[in-house]
Every structure is written in C-alpha cells, then in structure tokens.
Amino acid sequence: MTADAGTPVIETQGLGVRVGGRTVLQDVSMAVAANEIVTIVGPNGSGKSTFLRALIGAVPLSAGRMQRLPGLRIGYVPQKLSIDAALPITVRRFLSLPRRVTDSVAGEALARAGVPELGKAQMADLSGGQFQRVLLARAILERPQLLLLDEATQGLDQPGAAAFYQRIEEVRRELGCAIIMVSHDLHVVMAASDRVLCINGHICCEGTPEVVADAPEYRALFGTGTKGTLALYRHQHSHSHDADCAHDHQPGVS
Numbered sequence: 001m002t003a004d005a006g007t008p009v010i011e012t013q014g015l016g017v018r019v020g021g022r023t024v025l026q027d028v029s030m031a032v033a034a035n036e037i038v039t040i041v042g043p044n045g046s047g048k049s050t051f052l053r054a055l056i057g058a059v060p061l062s063a064g065r066m067q068r069l070p071g072l073r074i075g076y077v078p079q080k081l082s083i084d085a086a087l088p089i090t091v092r093r094f095l096s097l098p099r100r101v102t103d104s105v106a107g108e109a110l111a112r113a114g115v116p117e118l119g120k121a122q123m124a125d126l127s128g129g130q131f132q133r134v135l136l137a138r139a140i141l142e143r144p145q146l147l148l149l150d151e152a153t154q155g156l157d158q159p160g161a162a163a164f165y166q167r168i169e170e171v172r173r174e175l176g177c178a179i180i181m182v183s184h185d186l187h188v189v190m191a192a193s194d195r196v197l198c199i200n201g202h203i204c205c206e207g208t209p210e211v212v213a214d215a216p217e218y219r220a221l222f223g224t225g226t227k228g229t230l231a232l233y234r235h236q237h238s239h240s241h242d243a244d245c246a247h248d249h250q251p252g253v254s
C-alpha cells in the first residue's frame with residue numbers, strides 16, 4: 001500500500017525504552033511522513049540506535065505508543081554487521097539470506113544501490129564503501145516504504161559518504177519511501193535532510209536543518225560552529241534533564 005502525503009508512515013507518542021534497568025529513551029514523540037528524510041543526531045550513547053531498534057520492533061517499549069501504517073514494509077541498514085571472512089559467500093547469495101530472492105530483484109536492488117556489477121563478488125573482498133552499498137541493496141530488496149539507516153557511512157571517507165547520501169536521495173525518489181537515518185556526518189547529512197531530530201535520551205530539539213543548527217540545545221551539544229564530527233565528541237551538555245533520564249553524558253561513551 002502507499003501512504004498519502006501527510007499521513008505518517010510511522011509515529012511515536014511518549015515513547016520510552018529501558019535497557020538493562022536504565023532509561024535510555026523517554027518521552028520521544030515524532031512522526032515521519034511518506035517521502036520524508038529525517039536525520040537523527042546526538043552524542044555517543046544518546047539512544048539513537050536504540051530508537052531505530054525500537055522502531056523496527058527489536059526492543060520493547062517501556063512507555064508510550066508507536067503506530068505504523070498497516071503492513072508497513074521496513075528496510076534496515078544496521079550499524080554493524082560482521083561476516084566471517086573465512087566463510088565464502090558471494091554478494092548474490094548474501095542477498096538471498098534469509099529469504100531467497102530472484103535474480104531480477106537482486107539485480108534491481110544492486111543497481112539502485114549503485115553497485116550493479118558486484119553480484120559475483122565475494123563479500124570478504126568488498127571495500128568498506130562497497131559493503132555499505134550491498135547492505136543498502138539488501139535493505140531495499142522488498143521496496144520498503146520506510147528505510148532506516150544506522151550510521152551507514154561509518155568508515156567511509158568524505159567523498160564516499162557524500163556519494164552514499166546522494167544515492168540515498170535517489171533511492172527515496174525512485175521508491176518514494178520515507179527515510180530515517182542516524183549519522184555523525186553532520187554537515188553532509190544536514191544538507192540532505194528535510195528534518196533533523198537531535199536526541200539525547202529525549203528529543204532536545206527538532207526542525208529543519210537550519211532551525212536545529214541554530215537551536216541553543218543543539219549548540220550546547222555540538223558547539224557553535226558546525227565543525228561536525230569533532231564537535232560531537234566535545235559534548236558539553238548544559239541544559240537540564242528530567243531526573244529519570246539516566247544518560248550519563250560522558251563524551252565518547254558508546
């Protein structure tokens with residue numbers, strides 16, 4: 001099914017998640033419309049990956065509600081996926097795990113991900129950028145209505161990351177899907193996003209990239225110059241939190 005523009009494909013109200021007895025996320029309310037690209041930024045350990053995992057149903061909610069379009073097809077590119085280098089497996093076979101797909105479906109997904117030539121390559125032989133493209137191809141095999149990407153450009157150099165995000169825009173255009181992505185490549189991602197959510201256990205601020213870049217809460221986290229990644233690790237958190245927000249606010253903690 002397709003979503004009307006304006007109908008959220010996914011929505012959370014007062015979402016809370018506890019992991020290992022700690023509140024990792026609280027009171028997260030957001031909605032993402034069809035065809036929208038939303039980026040989630042926040043310091044290490046602020047709950048970004050946990051939020052994506054909650055959206056796909058991999059971690060239970062401890063509070064609040066989540067609503068998805070009925071039968072919503074979701075594609076997910078995880079932050080890490082390790083494949084045993086000793087295990088010979090081609091890209092084509094990898095795309096058929098865990099569910100077998102036809103050659104035409106696999107070929108179309110690889111083409112959309114920008115790596116049509118890689119079907120016969122061994123997974124272990126791929127470069128970091130090629131590997132990420134193959135993960136993207138796997139996530140879009142079933143033409144998702146919502147695509148979630150968790151730091152999909154980790155380990156790529158800046159041109160590689162920029163090319164990847166450009167491809168994401170094309171995928172959005174071709175499939176008409178909504179996209180939620182977590183990224184540390186602030187400057188690149190901010191340009192590619194319709195909306196940014198800044199999360200630190202809760203939503204600190206949100207809006208268009210321009211609005212968020214100017215928000216005091218964002219500046220408290222990332223510094224006044226958008227020097228991107230470096231500022232992220234110099235996390236100086238100044239605004240107050242509710243007592244139940246157990247995030248420890250240590251820079252560099254993941």
Ligand SMILES: Nc1ncnc2c1ncn2[C@@H]1O[C@H](COP(=O)(O)OP(=O)(O)OP(=O)(O)O)[C@@H](O)[C@H]1O
Nearest residue numbers: 019020024043044045046047048049050051253254
């Ligand atoms: N399986 C788990 N068991 C215990 N604690 C966890 C687990 N998963 C996440 N956490 C904790 O939850 C908090 C949020 O983690 P999460 O991975 O969501 O943060 P993040 O914002 O994605 O961080 P990063 O930018 O480093 O990837 C962290 O304090 C982390 O230690």
